Amino acid sequence: MQFKYIYIKNLFGLYNYNIEFFREDENKLTILTAPNGYGKTTVLTILDSLSPESLYYFYLLKYEMIEIGLSDGTRLLIDQFFSEKENQEKDKTSDIKQASVKEVRFSWLNEDSSVLCHFLYNNNVIRKAKRNLGFRHELLFENWGQDSSKSDKELLRNKRFNEYIAHDIGQDIFLMQLESLRTKFIHANRIYNEANEKNDVLPIQKIRQKLQKYLSWAYQNYLQQSQRIDSQFIKRVISKEKATISEQEYSQLAEKVMQKRDELFYFRLTDNIAIPSYDKENSFILYNYIKGLGEKYDNYGNLVEKLNLFNKLLQTKKFAQKNITFSPQHGFQIISANGDMLDENLLSSGEQNEIVLLFLLIFEVSDNSVLLIDEPENSLHVVWQQNFLDDILEIARIKNLQVIVSTHSISIVSRGQENAIDLYYLQNK
Structure with missing residues (x-):
C-alpha cells in the first residue's frame, strides 16, 4: 500500500500542510523542499512512524490533526487533543497544556467513512501498559514529577508496548492494518550516524559485510x-x-x-x-x-538482477582512479588504477555515500513499498546530485516504489521540478 496525500493541521503549532503525492504509474516521485525548520524531515518521519513499533511518535509530536490517504481508498485520521485534569490533579502554577491530559486517537476509515479499526493513547492506557510491561521505576519517577524522557525514548521503538494497548482495547486489527504500510527511511548523514560508538564500524563497512x-x-x-x-x-x-x-x-x-x-x-x-x-x-x-x-x-533468483543494477549504477559514477569488484569472499573490493587493494574506509565521503545509498535502495528496500530519503545530497558531488533522480527513478520502476525525497539541493529540485513541492510556498498560499 502507498500514500495518496497527507494533511497536517497545526504542526508544531505553526504549520498547515496539504500535500498530494505524485502517483502515476511511471512517476511516483515527490520532492519536498523548504527552508530549515518547516518540517520536511518531520513529514517523512510521520510516514515512517506508521508501524506497530513507532506509533508512540504521534503521542510526542505537536500537532492538532493528521489525515493520510492511502492507495486502497482508506484513510487514517490521527487526532491529538487535551482535556482538563481532575481538580485535585491540577497545579495552579501550570499553563493550560500542563494542566491538561493529552489523548491521541487513531481512526482507520473505509471509503464510506465508516470506522474499520482504531487505536488510542491516553494517560490511563499508557500507565497500564507501562505497569504491565515492567516500567514500574519510570512510573515512580513520573509520580515524583521527574523527567519521563528516558521512558518516552524507550517507547519510540517498542512493538510490545503497542501490542499490549491494541489487545487491551480489543483492536489487534489496527496493528495488522499497519503491517500493510511498508516504508524504508534513509536518513541524512548515512556515513556517520549509524557508526557504532564502541567499535567505530562505519556504514560502508557494514554494507560490505552484508x-x-x-x-x-x-x-x-x-x-x-x-x-x-x-x-x-x-x-x-x-x-x-x-x-x-x-x-x-x-x-x-x-x-x-x-x-x-x-x-x-x-x-x-x-x-x-x-x-x-x-x-x-x-x-x-x-x-x-x-x-x-x-x-x-x-537458484540465484533475482540476486543477479540486483547485482547488475548495483554494478551498472556504480560504474556510471566513475569513482576517481578506482574500480569495484564483487565476490562471495569479500562482498566488494576497491581496486586502484595501479591494481592495489584499497580499504573501503579510504573512499571519499561522497563515494562512500553513493555505495551506501545505492545498496540500501537496491537490496534493502522491499518491492512495492514506500522509500523515504532525507537530504540525499549530503556528501554528493553536484554532478552526482544531478544524476541522483535518474538513479532513483530507474530503481523505483524496477521495484515499483513510491519515492518521497526531502532536500535542499537546487540540482535535485531543478532536475525534478515538475514533482517538487515547496513547503514554504505551500504554507504561505
Whole structure:
C-alpha cells in the first residue's frame, strides 16, 4: 500500500500542510523542499512512524490533526487533543497544556467513512501498559514529577508496548492494518550516524559485510542445489527416450545459459564452465546437460538482477582512479588504477555515500513499498546530485516504489521540478 496525500493541521503549532503525492504509474516521485525548520524531515518521519513499533511518535509530536490517504481508498485520521485534569490533579502554577491530559486517537476509515479499526493513547492506557510491561521505576519517577524522557525514548521503538494497548482495547486489527504500510527511511548523514560508538564500524563497512553474507549464502545454496541437480542428470538421460534435439533449439538454450553464466562469473558466483558445441549424435545428452546448468543458475533468483543494477549504477559514477569488484569472499573490493587493494574506509565521503545509498535502495528496500530519503545530497558531488533522480527513478520502476525525497539541493529540485513541492510556498498560499 502507498500514500495518496497527507494533511497536517497545526504542526508544531505553526504549520498547515496539504500535500498530494505524485502517483502515476511511471512517476511516483515527490520532492519536498523548504527552508530549515518547516518540517520536511518531520513529514517523512510521520510516514515512517506508521508501524506497530513507532506509533508512540504521534503521542510526542505537536500537532492538532493528521489525515493520510492511502492507495486502497482508506484513510487514517490521527487526532491529538487535551482535556482538563481532575481538580485535585491540577497545579495552579501550570499553563493550560500542563494542566491538561493529552489523548491521541487513531481512526482507520473505509471509503464510506465508516470506522474499520482504531487505536488510542491516553494517560490511563499508557500507565497500564507501562505497569504491565515492567516500567514500574519510570512510573515512580513520573509520580515524583521527574523527567519521563528516558521512558518516552524507550517507547519510540517498542512493538510490545503497542501490542499490549491494541489487545487491551480489543483492536489487534489496527496493528495488522499497519503491517500493510511498508516504508524504508534513509536518513541524512548515512556515513556517520549509524557508526557504532564502541567499535567505530562505519556504514560502508557494514554494507560490505552484508553484501558478503548475501553472496556467500547464495553461493552455498547454489552449490547444494547443484549437487541435487547433478544427481538427477543420469536419471534424465537414461529414463527418457533419446530424441534428437535440433541445432536451433540447442543454440537458443545454450545462448541463454551462457549469458547467465557470464553474469554470475563476473560476480564470482560460478566457475567459467565451458558450454559444449552442438553435436547431433549426442544432442539429447548435451541438451540435458546445459539445461541442468541453467537450473543451477536459476537458484540465484533475482540476486543477479540486483547485482547488475548495483554494478551498472556504480560504474556510471566513475569513482576517481578506482574500480569495484564483487565476490562471495569479500562482498566488494576497491581496486586502484595501479591494481592495489584499497580499504573501503579510504573512499571519499561522497563515494562512500553513493555505495551506501545505492545498496540500501537496491537490496534493502522491499518491492512495492514506500522509500523515504532525507537530504540525499549530503556528501554528493553536484554532478552526482544531478544524476541522483535518474538513479532513483530507474530503481523505483524496477521495484515499483513510491519515492518521497526531502532536500535542499537546487540540482535535485531543478532536475525534478515538475514533482517538487515547496513547503514554504505551500504554507504561505
